[in-house]
Amino acid sequence: MHEKIATIEDVARHAGVSIATVSRALHKPNVVSQSTREKVQSAIAATGYTANVMARNLRLNRSGMILLLVPDIGNPFFSAILSGIEQGASKAGYNVLIGDTQNDPDREATYAAYLRSNQADAMILLNGRLPAPLANSPAKASPPVVIACERIPGCGLPTVIIDNEQAAFDATTHLIDHGHTRIANVAGPGNNILTVDRTAGYRRALTENGIGIDPALTFVGDYSIDSGIAAGRALLADPKTRPTGLFCASDGMAIGVIVAAKELGLRVPQDVSVFGFDDIHLAAAYDPPLTTVRQPRRRLGERAIALLLDRLDPTTPNKPAQPGPVIVPTELIIRQSTGPCPKS
Amino acid sequence: MHEKIATIEDVARHAGVSIATVSRALHKPNVVSQSTREKVQSAIAATGYTANVMARNLRLNRSGMILLLVPDIGNPFFSAILSGIEQGASKAGYNVLIGDTQNDPDREATYAAYLRSNQADAMILLNGRLPAPLANSPAKASPPVVIACERIPGCGLPTVIIDNEQAAFDATTHLIDHGHTRIANVAGPGNNILTVDRTAGYRRALTENGIGIDPALTFVGDYSIDSGIAAGRALLADPKTRPTGLFCASDGMAIGVIVAAKELGLRVPQDVSVFGFDDIHLAAAYDPPLTTVRQPRRRLGERAIALLLDRLDPTTPNKPAQPGPVIVPTELIIRQSTGPCPKS
């Protein structure tokens, strides 16, 4: 008894009207008479009709789907961003299709093709790289695309990011203000735009305060805890060259550095100050509670989806693209992993 | 110059064949002659044709979409599970549509309706509750549904979970084996099935070892760090009644308990032992490194999607449903937050 699903035709028959009328009763209620509208309503109730979205979308040439390209969905960093995006999209009647690219250009290209084949109406890029199919086509390409998190220099697409350079500058300046002068930079991978920007902010802070830049004080990690541990061991082992403050490009690395510091018998913040980045959920509960840069991740997602919906809105078809990127503000969260520079 | 997108008809015209042949050349290459196949190939290349998935799906009456119901996508706990699911789905040519229900039954119902309206071919439930539309319909309902993480008692649907009862039993037993007899249970919300099972395991361990169950040693939290802190303060404040071991139903609460313990000047594990649950990413880097139950979250997702794909596979249409739930094994990770019971 696998009951066949009701189509619009069943409803029409049941109500004794044409399918056109049923469709109109649903989408332009004001153009159909009161009495038939009621007949249709009850016919729908009686048949348990649900519109076949696929057919509808085919006819309307849309998908109601927003494609979200993420480098790694397994990375908890993205969850709050996703949440912000999903909520905004859902409110506007869109669904979110998550494309986990695993940093594979092939997968990026595959997903980006969804735009052309009408499987998605728009796309949000969190992965800091333009998929191949888009790289060539004109920037103002029809299906709206928004960049979030990792800006893509020179791509001309609407973008929402935090000001990584300024945040790093502020963090480093905070250390300088507390008397530190030997300040290390525990950075992410060199080709990553976040690292580029954060390192630039770190350098500017040093330079503006008349502190020379010592290349030996930069450690290139990969944002992971383990690379933070490696950084800590490398930078803190030798008391002669040991920095008193470390600016880390992620909380994960900051935690790693602290683990290494404890290994070496150093106290945080009495002996070394460690500055993180992100304000992950556990930052406040760590020992010591982490001083860090709070990234408003949910807000980031919300702004990204808002920007996108704005471009999707048929009532404002070609509003001029925002000139610069949208910057969502960060916040320095001063906890106990940083303190004044110890007297040497 | 917004060039129209190429349809199968354009390809057919370009290749001088019928659209039927083009379709066949794509999907049943062996039934079309070598020469025409080549003509079609180059016509596709020339026109830049990409099949309109919507039209295809309408015709085939499928969506290629797997709906994933999550209570809160913003919760990092799910990210690894998502990753496992997405990877398996993607490999099988399915897309994953994430439905963030925010624990709202209305939203659950809305998403579940996607199954009926052909917007999704199948569904995975991570939210521990059957959406209303499904609750009434026969369990063997046509569109495949799989439950993961939180079992739904008596629903008869294929399920993949960890053995929460056994894991809690093992963890508690570990504490008992180290001489602890006053062991607290820092639980989750009472109506949560995970809590029910874990508390049952905790109790069984005590009972089987002849230790009475003291209701004052159970604290009901909500898996959060803050509720862990509250638990720690409540349970550890009074030296008279203080437990020497605490089994916590999440790493978050375990960390909270440790924070509270440090506040009170207690050392972990010398004064109190704290056992967590989940093995979150930061567990190993915490101070002290957390003893915990490792939940193989990615594996959980992988098994769930495998189970689902199995039921979706047209070649094995109605393989009998697995009698019991699939249990993915957990692992006790003994680190330094637990130790022998202190001499009193």
Add this chain to the structure above:
DNA sequence: CCTTCCTCTGTAAACGTTTTCATTTTTTAT
């Protein structure tokens, strides 16, 4: 009473595929 203009409804054409069925062409067997 006849026109004109609404308001409401139905017919039929799209949307881009896949697939059944019939037809044509090629191969094989006699």
Add this chain to the structure above:
DNA sequence: ATAAAAAATGAAAACGTTTACAGAGGAAGG
């Protein structure tokens, strides 16, 4: 060479909608 079988192709229907167009019926205005 011819008949039969096999292989390759095309015409057209179907999937479930939305919507342009036109027709039917009344009301309003003359």
